[in-house]
Amino acid sequence: MSSHDAYYIPHKAVWPVMATAGLMLMLAGFANYLNGSSIGSGMMMAGFAAFIVMLGLWFALQASESESGMYNHGVGISYRMGMMWFIFSEVMFFGVFFGALWYARNISVPWLGETGFVSGPGRSTHDILWTAFESTWPTNGPGNVGGEFEPMGAFGLPFLNTLILLTSGVTCTWAHHGLLAQNRDQLIKGLAATVGLGFLFVAFQATEYYEAYHEMGLTLGSGIYGSTFFMLTGFHGLHVCIGAIILSVVMFRAWKGHFKPENHFAFEAAAWYWHFVDVVWLGLFIFVYIM
């Protein structure tokens, strides 16, 4: 453990502070855009571009340092811990939205319909405002917010997407075995398959969203069902995109000849992230689509 003799202390880099400036510009631009300001979207794009470029240059520096053998075992452990706890923070972020779904289905909607905690505080809301409302799921609430809609079924595209993501987990592990066996061909092919399956997932989800909006009347504004459905699947889809981009970078580095069986933190981090995204999807498939 604590053998930090000659622990690598990185030299200064300008990229972290520049990336922060880009991120701040992006968020300030987004806020201006939401407030209806004409400069908002331009600011947001500029900030986003700056953020991505700076992150890219930062990671390029890390990659070149790693390849030149500057990072010893101890540094690798720090990076792995960092990634692990970052993924834990992501778990908590998704936990909030799953929690909101649980609360809506088990507390707020039943209370509005007076079932459940009959002596509880939900009753007066029902009695005073919405006596006709009966608790059901899916629902867009007693106000019929967003109008009539048809809920999303589980066994069409979503089931196909489940199979796609599970398969991509397998191809990702296959690539890892290739890396460990120093079979670069298998590594690159495995990564290519994983990235391909990732983008196929996103394409199918886009189709699903298109159908929801244009044929089923189901939108982000369809009451609490639409809110939880689109926020959960939307944030997940965003994470699939990010994971696929990370894996693409890893694939590019593999093609450039990076990574050794004993030194491939970037691959591991990307794979962990991918499996995390996979597990979140299983949760979504069960709690959002099936139940």
Next chain:
Amino acid sequence: MSAVVAEHDDHHDHHDHGPEKGILRWIITTNHKDIGTMYLVFALVMFFVGGTMALIIRSELFEPGLQFVDPNFFNSMTTMHALVMVFGAVMPAFVGLANWMIPMMIGAPDMALPRMNNMSFWMLVAGVLLIASTLFMEGGAPASGWTLYPPLVLQTGKALPFAIFAVHLLGVSSIMGAINVIATIFNMRAPGMTLMKMPLFVWTWLITAFLLIAIMPVFAGAVTMLLTDRFFGTSFFDAAGGGDPVLYQHIFWFFGHPEVYVMILPTFGVASTIIPVFARKPLFGYSSMVYATAAIAFLSFIVWAHHMFTVGLPIAGELYFMYATMLIAIPTGVKVFNWTATMWKGSMTFETPMLFSIAFVVLFTMGGFTGLMMSVAPVDFQYHDTYFIVAHFHYTLVPASVFILMAAGYYWLPKWTGNMYNEKIGRLHFWLSAVSVNILFFPQHFLGLAGMPRRIPDYAIQFADWNMVSSIGAFIYGFSQLLFVYIVIDTIRGGTGEKVSDEVWEDASKHSLEWTVPSPAPYHTFSTPPERIPTEHF
């Protein structure tokens, strides 16, 4: 800069890898001491920004009637005062201490992830800039209270998305800082520095870091739902769509209750570090301190709805959260007992850090007792949203967290600067603070019990006297903090002129590693691991 820490013959060496010159040194630095200094200076500045807002509040409340500010601005001030003090002053100050002290206390050359360390500081600045910018916007800064409850907060003007994104940035900053602390403590300890030999400040920060990683994403999720409810038509907090404003309160306090422990656990850690040194005794009950800290952290996740007793919870919820909350008194009591037992029959001296620490033990216990009162759900119906709760949490934050931050400043300034602070002015600062903080907050208990609600710019005539007393205390307290600024600047510029030893405080090097390196601490410390691990602290 060399890429790999060179092998020194002797870590008592000089500034061989000294800092670069100029402003760029600070902007792109990855050195834990530079970053720690930036955090501490930033926190001190924000302490005065937030303090100015508090004095605006207390000026308005000096007399009944509307004197200086309009009610909406008053509410912006209560909101911004809280956000600035929590996210801009107290939390960054403790992160600054963590940056400075954790590597030195565990015998590490730096934090584990130095570039991310730099980024987390600048994220903090970016977040605070965004939230501060809302003061100048159409519709004013958020005026809903720091809890940002819907539906009220959704009526905020142009400030709302800026405030929400500021929360996101501050959250990212805290998570990166916490990840860094965990990786540093788990991966960078010197050989022989086992977990149960770490100074308690390191232990409390380790546990705090877990809290931060678990809760900041939760807050980010909550404000994201506010954003989509306001701008994208979702119904999370709208009953018409099947949502519930109370859902926000549950999510917020699932974050919020551990969040207040994020501010108090490192406080406990510093107190447990300072008191044994000035009592000249080992800390009483080291391992029970560790377990009590962990127990408090665990309990913080299962008590959140005690902030919501009056919102209309089912009776089972009221009972569960009441009893669970009362449990917190047990590990907290263990801690107070241990600090007292540490001082028992010690050869105590009363330098400024010790004075602040003793005041912390006494006054924090006061705040703890009022907390216990409010944990009783039926009685809380009287206290809820009155000045009683304001008095309660200010007792746990000002004469606790802030006093201990001051204590930490006095305790470590000689190590940071190599100079001794002016003890006379330090004690004057302490006595002015300790007396005025009670004039400021104690009467608020009476006001609350008599029924004065919080977050109002005007009040009924029967509350006039105690409000006036409280405001007078506020101004004495606020202005006496300028003494601290004077002392910090004076100490950096030479202080008393006396050069301090490596150890500074008698036998301190038996307690913790930072007292074994020169004062001021060289730019890089422990590029070779220390030979001996101090064990006097347990």
